[in-house]
Amino acid sequence: MMVTFVSQCEKNSLKKTRRVLDAFANRIGDNTWQTLITEDGLLTVKKMLRKTASKNTAVSCHWIRSRSRSQFLWVVGNKTKFNEQGVVPVNSTRRDLLKSEMENDWHYLPLIKALASLAALLHDWGKATKLFQEKLSPNSKNKFKGDPIRHEWISLLLLRAFVQTTNSATDDEWLEKLYQGNIDEEQLKILVQNSALTPLANLPPIAQLIAWLIVSHHRLPSLFKDQSGIYKSEQAQSMNIMLRRITKEWGYENRQNEAEYQKRLKSCFSFPNGLLSNSNQWLKNVKRWSKHLIENKAYALKSIENGSYRLVLNHARLCLMLGDHYYSSQDAAKGWEDTTGLFANTDKNTQELKQKLDEHLVGVAQHSARIAHLLPAFENEPPFAEDIQTLRKASPKAFQWQDKAVNKITEYYRSIEPNKLKQGFFAVNMASTGCGKTFANAKVMRALSKDQKSLRFVLALGLRTLTLQTGREYRDRVGLDNSELAVLIGSRAVMELDQRNVALQIKESNESSGSESQESLLNEDVDFDCAIPEHALTTVLTKQRDKQFLYAPVLACTIDHLMSATETKRGGRYILPTLRLMSSDLVIDEIDDFTGDDLIAIGRLIHLAGMLGRKVMISSATIPPHMAEGYFKAYRDGWRLYCQTRDASPIIGCAWIDEFATEVQSNSAENLESAILSYRDNHAGFIQKRVEKLGKQPAKRKADIASCQSIIEQHKTQRQQDVDVVESKQGAYFSVIFQQACLKHEAHYFEDPVTQLRVSFGVVRMANISPCVALTKYLLTKALPSHIEVRVMAYHSQQVMLLRSEQERHLDEVLKRKEKSGELPNALKNSIIRQHVKRIQQNQPDVRNVLFILVATPVEEVGRDHDFDWAVIEPSSYRAIIQLAGRVRRHREDKVESTNIALMQYNWKGIRDTQREDSIVFNRPGFEENSLCLAHHNLDDLLDVEQIGKRLDAIPRIQLSDHLTAKYMRNVSETNRLSELEHIATWRWLANYKTTGSDAQIGPHTLQGWLNQHWFLTALPQILTPFRQSQASLNTYLVFSEPHQASFFCEKDDDGHVINREAILNIRRESLDDFAMAKLWLTRDFDQSCITLASEKDLSQKVVSIRYGELNFPHNEKKQYVYNDQLGLVKL
Structure with missing residues (x-):
């Protein structure tokens, strides 16, 4: 060219x-x-x-x-x-602006700068204590002991004492006194000895803002979970009401050893070297920023009055902590005059004293002010991906809905262009699976950009596998190169194995055809290949990977990396994702994969995106109405705070997108109730049209219910808790599953033209790992009828990383079924599948039917582009049924005549616990809980049996029944419909806006409590409804031992050395006999795989096993575990 x-x-x-x-x-x-x-x-x-x-x-x-x-x-x-055609102008005109266009609508920027800078000058004031200074000494015996009272609490007490010296309830006096440099150290020492239990209470408002910044500069005020629960029914209607609850017990004292605490407590209130008033540099800066704060007093009071102080504090704390993080990582200033004899920190490597205290406070203040000055640049400077040819081109005929969506959004923007004020935007993409949602999301985000031609957004997904797939699609189909797209999944090893799998698939295809403030902001590597220009804002980030995370125009990552923006309780891990969100719109894909506390936590993230002035799109084919509405409300609440601080319109553009149509409406209601009703009506109208269109599509999935009644009848007179009875029940349950697999195979097999064998690929979904492995063993050892043969594979999360990667590579290749009606699947060309059918034909001449059965846990439901002929499902929720059903005939368009999905009448817990009528069985996973349960657990009564026999689809999940009113959902404790259970649970999590009564949504554990109350000043919301709450996982590594010529499960010590812990972790090995091994679909050998990979990478077998032999699992020291390369790790 x-x-x-x-x-x-x-x-x-x-x-x-x-x-x-x-x-x-x-x-x-x-x-x-x-x-x-x-x-x-x-x-x-x-x-x-x-x-x-x-x-x-x-x-x-x-x-x-x-x-x-x-x-x-x-x-x-x-x-x-240049202009849009690349033409250079021949003339230009200039405007004389007092401020840059970038800054001139940041009305609160001077206030943010003053708050951050003055808080920085006082944030470590409490390090002047005798105790802390002795602790910094290189020879101190208490170096690694927790302070009886943390230094930030002492800093807070000193500020309160200073305010007390004025005997005034307003900010004028103490700020004026500080501006005059009038610090009476002796008076402060006396007052701090008699400090109040709740020193944040009843301070003047600006003093409260400074006090909170000081006390939260390492950690948000927090309690243990059992202590936090007492606040669930309480309100925090204002900043003062919230702050007056906080005492040193909220994370600011170390009192495990009472004798040690009392012994060292006195030193926390002793200041032998004074309180810095003899440092001219420190005092000069204190006076300067006190004056700035006096000048911005009106803005401060206005922000507290209209609630926008929340955003002001968010920015000020970020500036303070990033300034502290940056300056703490620097060497001590050369030539700093030491007039105080006080130090702030030590060198991490030598343990020698490093920065003087006044030097540190002044340095942090200067960098905090500089970062605050750069906030507009953080919003505007990071680059965009532009001139992306594939997004400019028209979509193929089957995907023209993508262009229609772009055209609708473009028309909407043209209609609002006369109003130059920036508007919010909240979009819902509900296009069906296989319609190109991922590609459409990129086109839509381009249309939503400022010039409607560029891309800068974050795509957040729930799973690593989804993130890697999306990253590949954006590289291959959208055409983004490594300088425009960053992929972050939290594991370099997983990414390397994924890249290896892609390379192998291509090859096989070709053959066939020092201080707390010095912690890292980001733990993981970022896959992003472009140098970062040294602009002003990048100089405050010290690590290259931090700059990559911030700079990449398009970032595809697991949502966990963004959740830190709202979920970080201590440390600075929230800084980078917050900075990223300041400059990037947000797309959350497959959002309905989350439930419960995770949904509430995601609501906090969406609120933050709105508060930072970004556009948000949520994407999934099965978004329930209350999820869309609840997240719209969270976004609207955040957007209105943004409008309070900037020149922006409170109007929000709302888009509803699917493969049939796109609707865009302005939500301009001032009143919250009117705004919610408007959104609800528009969403319901969109869904009604979608349901009508879906009803005209060919039915690709039909289901029937597999009766388990005989199992209950057979065992009802026996002692249900006896081990042999439970085992008998499980055997009978597995037998029904096998019978159903045979029936579905009989109706949906295809014939291999070479061997004339009838072959099918099916999936059996089990809710939990233990029964998944138990069923796999049952099928491997079962005596089969002479005309039937099976090949079985267990697929779950507790498998060694390398073996799971091999398994997924094989499944991805075999189950990518895109054949048209009458065509044979490509799976028959796979060498492993070919070998199986050939051997069966040669060695078992009576066999006519071959079933390839994947026994999988919920890991199969999302993130895998697999296509099965049939499925048998142990139900956990209607959502799980629909998600797994989406893997049946996933890429085939023709309709089916007979049912291709069997739903077990009861799940395994329901069979196991039949004697307990009040037991909760549709949980873990599932939506059932004590406060909202099902009237019965029989699927015949929980589903519309006639309807699923005609068509199994997502309609019951995306459309509400008329009787599901707020009053009904608020009071109901029991329901007899599986989909209704999910609607009610989702409403209670996200769309219950009640503020009075027994179920008032005011506590820190509720989304509305986060949005409307002042719990955000603490870590209680994150403690009570954490993201990804689960039993703590143990990281183990299957490591090759040279002396033993075998691999053992190990843990890493603090220095990163691996230690054999297999016996201590109660893990024993279990091998399969030859009969079972012969029936395996895919045989794997970890040691052999490590040898192969070691040869490829020119590394030792041990190094490869450490890198790729990771296995995470929730360990219970009272339980026994069994491991096998074929079945993974399972708890007995």
């Missing part, structure tokens, strides 16, 4: 640009180049230009398509130097 480069660079950038372009192209003018180049070569040029780009860089690229036509491709650097 022939291309022309035009440079409009200035100053030093011109030299750098010429150096790059001269290496690749012929200079045909002072600032113009032309050359013949490949597409890969052009990409290299673009990357190299980006590496040296600065604010003075501006280079455009034009592709010469013919003698009469050229195509403008891209610009690196300052895009304002």
